[in-house]
Amino acid sequence: MIKQHAQKGATLIIILMILLMITVVGTYAVKQGLISLNISTNSQAQQLLIQNSDAALFALEDPNQIKRQLYTDGMFGYFYSADHASDELAFCYKGSASFYSLANASAIGADGSTGKIGTAGYCTTTAFSTARSAVLSQVYIRKNQTTTSATAVPFASVSQGTSLGGGSDQFSSLNISVTVISVLPSIVNASSTDIQNCFKQSSSNVASCFKGLGVPYNIQRADYTVGTSITSVA
Template structure:
């Protein structure tokens, strides 16, 4: 009887360890798949930005780049949610602006709040695809000229006036993807990260906020030098 009990105890311990090891392996595989899926969605947003058919539209006065290219909007971030259910990649009517004012206070209401992604229960579809797994928020901003070195964004060896091109300017694009289903954090806290933090901030940005809440996310930061011929 004692031998049988020892055998049963050993089998129980081995079984428990096997189950625990399987759960750890499953969590590792799930985290890897989730990270890959979020990176793919961030890549998809970046590919849309670089698409030549979208680029011409983006440079228009109400486009993704054209709207914030003026001096009054330099340094401000134009934010929108990459929605798979939307026919157009970007529309100004579903975009928002966020920036720090002179008193270092966040301002996010200049264009309304329709551009910020929402993770809570809502009739609107803020997901990048019908799988409703990943939410991706995009922010676009031009470098403030006061913080740039003279001619640092210009094409080397090119005279802008003789070549008949506009002054080259640097634009920074942040794409942040997250999976709300993989976290138990309150949706209001996640939404606060998305609509009350600046992406380009290195200390209290969107990524810092999500990391502080232990929300799974992936962020891509891409810089472009934009110029345009005016023949």
């Protein structure tokens, strides 16, 4: 009788050990699955952000846009004025909507001021760049300062395809730096106010602002030389 009770006790212990092992293995499998899901989600988020940043740069490079944007109210022509030379122009990229207008742009001054030409250009939390209502993208444009003769690249300030010899036209060129930041605010608990305040930061500070909020972001920069011809007066 005692032997039978001992056998039942040993069986119970073995069953409990097996159940414990199954629990440990199951917990580990669930944990690994969550890690894999998190990695996959982060990868998909970054891919979506990169696509939106690329789309903004492609729109800016559209040949049909460039000539129009060299006018005084265009995003490049804005920098022909000496009063604007040290500004950083900012506007929210909204995809299929009108790419740029001065009425929907803002300027960040060298002193950090954000209201020089109004605040309509900064992205709000509902100004999505795609119909998926997920990503916000803001474009920054500034005029690169003239480099010293020791570091200057020959003809860097001349637009591609420009002939410098023997013509009656003069050519006015601008060396422009463009920064695009795309963010995915919907997967964090950052407030609308905090997100909108980050968009009022300069291009050199905006990434660290969103990083501090834990908002996923992608930032891309590109330099361009743009210009137009001006007929010489004899």
